[in-house]
Amino acid sequence: MSPRAIAFDLDGTLAESKQPMTSAMAELLLQLPVVAVLSGASWPQFQSQFLSAFPTGSDFSHMYLFPDNAAQCFVYKEGQWHEEYNMVFSPEEIAEITTILINEIEEADFPQPLETWGKQIENRGAQISFSALGQQAPLEAKKAWRAEHDQQRILLCATLSEKLPKYSVRMGGETTIDITKKGITKAHGLRTLAERTSIPLAEMVYVGDALQEGGNDSVVIETGVQTRSVRGPQDTEAFIQELISR
Known part of the structure; x- marks a missing residue:
C-alpha cells in the first residue's frame, strides 16, 4: 500500500547541504498527497533553499514544514504560510x-x-x-x-x-x-503531523540520508514510521517517481 503521507529531511535528501533544491524535485513534491519536511534548517533557510524552487502560484496546502528540528511548524492557509507553533527559548x-x-x-x-x-x-x-x-x-x-x-x-x-x-x-x-527544548526533535514533528492530519504513523514514510544509528534522522525510528534511506537528492527523486507511478 502506498503511504498516505511522505516526510523528508532537507539537506542531503531533497537538496545538497544548504544548496537550493531543484525545480524538478519541487515538481515531484507537488504530485504527492501529503508532504512534510523536517530539518535543522531555520525558517529563512527553508524559504531560500526549499520554497524558492517552486513555480509562482504553487498550492502548498498539502505541505507541513518543520524548521529547527520541529521546534517550529508552518502550514499553508489562504495563500500564505502561517506559523502554527514556535518553541522559542527564553x-x-x-x-x-x-x-x-x-x-x-x-x-x-x-x-x-x-x-x-x-x-x-x-x-x-x-x-x-x-x-x-x-x-x-x-x-x-x-x-x-x-x-x-x-x-x-x-x-x-x-x-x-x-x-x-x-x-x-x-x-x-x-x-x-x-x-x-527537551523532546523537540523530528520524532516530535512526525507525531504532530499525525495529530494534525489524522494519518497514523504506520501509514507514513520518512525519507532521509542519515537514518543509521547516531544519524540526525535516526530519532524518527522510535515513532514506528516506515523509513527509506537515501544517499542524496537523486535517490530521493527516484523514490518519489516510484511512489507516483504506483
Whole structure:
C-alpha cells in the first residue's frame, strides 16, 4: 500500500547541504498527497533553499514544514504560510546554553579551523546551532572537515548532552550540533503531523540520508514510521517517481 503521507529531511535528501533544491524535485513534491519536511534548517533557510524552487502560484496546502528540528511548524492557509507553533527559548535558556556550549568547546580543545564562513554559533530563537566551519561554509569544506574531525564532534555532542540535560542535543548535517527544548526533535514533528492530519504513523514514510544509528534522522525510528534511506537528492527523486507511478 502506498503511504498516505511522505516526510523528508532537507539537506542531503531533497537538496545538497544548504544548496537550493531543484525545480524538478519541487515538481515531484507537488504530485504527492501529503508532504512534510523536517530539518535543522531555520525558517529563512527553508524559504531560500526549499520554497524558492517552486513555480509562482504553487498550492502548498498539502505541505507541513518543520524548521529547527520541529521546534517550529508552518502550514499553508489562504495563500500564505502561517506559523502554527514556535518553541522559542527564553533569554535565560539562551544564556545557559550559550555559556555551556562555549565553555565545553574550549574545555574539549575542539579543533578550530583556519577559516570560517559566517557565525559558528547561531541563535535561531527555537534552536541554537554550533557549526564548526560557520553557518555558510561550502559543502566541500564541510565534507573535508567531517572526514577528519567528526569523532571530536561526536564527543562534544555527548558531553553537551550530559551538561544540558534539560534540552535535546543532536548532530546535524556535516559539521553542526543542534540544541532545542527537551523532546523537540523530528520524532516530535512526525507525531504532530499525525495529530494534525489524522494519518497514523504506520501509514507514513520518512525519507532521509542519515537514518543509521547516531544519524540526525535516526530519532524518527522510535515513532514506528516506515523509513527509506537515501544517499542524496537523486535517490530521493527516484523514490518519489516510484511512489507516483504506483
